[in-house]
Amino acid sequence: MKSEPGTYAINDHERDGSTCWEGVRNYQARNLMRTMAVGDLALFYHSNAKPPGVAGVARVVREAYPDPWQWERDSKYYDPRSSRESPRWVMVDIEFVETFPRFVSLDEIRATPGLSEMVLVKRSRLSVQPVTREAFRTIVKMGGGRVRG
DNA sequence: GCCAACGTTGGC
DNA sequence: GCCAACGTTGGC
Numbered sequence: 001m002k003s004e005p006g007t008y009a010i011n012d013h014e015r016d017g018s019t020c021w022e023g024v025r026n027y028q029a030r031n032l033m034r035t036m037a038v039g040d041l042a043l044f045y046h047s048n049a050k051p052p053g054v055a056g057v058a059r060v061v062r063e064a065y066p067d068p069w070q071w072e073r074d075s076k077y078y079d080p081r082s083s084r085e086s087p088r089w090v091m092v093d094i095e096f097v098e099t100f101p102r103f104v105s106l107d108e109i110r111a112t113p114g115l116s117e118m119v120l121v122k123r124s125r126l127s128v129q130p131v132t133r134e135a136f137r138t139i140v141k142m143g144g145g146r147v148r149g
Numbered sequence: 150g151c152c153a154a155c156g157t158t159g160g161c
Numbered sequence: 162g163c164c165a166a167c168g169t170t171g172g173c
Contacts, residue, residue, distance in 0.1 A: 004171090026156075026169095048171055106172080125155060125170050 001058065001094070002047040002127045010044050010055040010099050018095035021128075022067050023077045025089060029128035033092050034064045041149050042094060043131055043139060045120070053105035054139055057147050062093035100143030114138055 001021065003009070013019060024030055036042075040060040046052055066087035069077035082088035109115050115138060119129040131139075136149040 002171090028156090052172070123155085124172075127170080 001042045002045045002129075004048040005046045005055075006048070009046065010096075013044065013058065013094075014096045014099060016096070018061055018093055020062075020067075020091050020093050022069050022091045024067070024091065024128060025077065025079070026127060029126055030090055032128045032130060033090055036060045036063060036092050038063055041097065041136065041147065043136065047127075051103075051105045051107060053103055053107075053109070054100070054143060055103055056099040056143070057097040057140065057145060057149075058094040059097050060092050061095045064090040064092050067091040097147055098145055100140075100145045102142070102144045104139050104143045108142065109139070112138065112142070 003013075008019075021033070024033060038060055042058045042060065043054045044056045044058050046055050067077065067089045069075040070079045070082040070087065070089045071084065072078055077089075079088055106120070109118065110121055115121065115135055118131070118135050119126060123129075133149060140147060140149060
């Protein structure tokens with residue numbers, strides 16, 4: 001799951017403990033969030049950062065439910081075509097799990113043969129992406145993380 | 150700030 | 162249902 005650290009960094013997430021992942025306005029990303037279950041782990045990725053990369057791990061604590069900002073006229077996430085009866089956009093809640101002792105940069109990920117098939121490498125723009133268990137474990141190991149995926 | 154690689158919109 | 166025009170993302 002990607003976030004721009006200037007907007008919401010993993011430090012902010014650690015401070016908050018848990019947060020709702022609002023503002024996803026892409027159908028593929030939305031569909032992926034719908035498949036998430038409570039307890040699922042996620043890589044917390046810093047996009048638009050210097051350098052970009054994986055900062056740590058979060059865990060899903062609430063499965064997909066309507067993102068209320070889609071109905072807020074003043075929100076940048078407002079979608080006038082979404083109704084209360086059939087909400088178009090969802091969000092999940094995630095909780096902080098850990099910040100890696102070592103940040104895993106996109107460069108390192110690209111340079112790791114076993115990770116060359118990651119969506120992050122092949123279709124980098126998607127803001128919520130699937131990660132295989134194998135790739136997840138590899139990145140946790142690279143980051144010196146403690147969580148077991 | 151640039152721009153490639155998308156994703157979305159809307160006219161037809 | 163096609164596709165041109167436009168908007169956005171995100172690495173660089």
